[in-house]
Amino acid sequence: MSGLIYWLLSTGLCAAGFLGSAAYIAYSYWTRHRSGAAGGELSGDRPWRRRGAAVCALVCVLFHLGLHHVDPARRPRLFLALWIVVLLLVGWLCLLALADMVYTRKQTQQALRRSRRSR
Numbered sequence: 001m002s003g004l005i006y007w008l009l010s011t012g013l014c015a016a017g018f019l020g021s022a023a024y025i026a027y028s029y030w031t032r033h034r035s036g037a038a039g040g041e042l043s044g045d046r047p048w049r050r051r052g053a054a055v056c057a058l059v060c061v062l063f064h065l066g067l068h069h070v071d072p073a074r075r076p077r078l079f080l081a082l083w084i085v086v087l088l089l090v091g092w093l094c095l096l097a098l099a100d101m102v103y104t105r106k107q108t109q110q111a112l113r114r115s116r117r118s119r
Helices: 002-033 047-068 076-117
Strands: none
Touching: 002 047, 047 076
């Protein structure tokens, strides 16, 4: 019974991550391409967010494959390669998050300066 619960939880989390990433990618393309889209002051084109969502979806798929479909006893090299790729993609995701944080901070500081000047 605990094996079934483990499988359901891990598969459910992987599916939720994949579907959430796919939904974000679809939503960001839809809002970017619709006519008359008005963004806020801090909005801007942030393509690394879509890349991050795509990497997250890929990590979810590879994570599921590594947990349930690649047997480390039968194919140890494939198992090791898969988890190395997952770790590299997670590292890339962290770098994208840092880039977004720096960009958001810079945009916020610029907006605050413009706000102070306009008073």
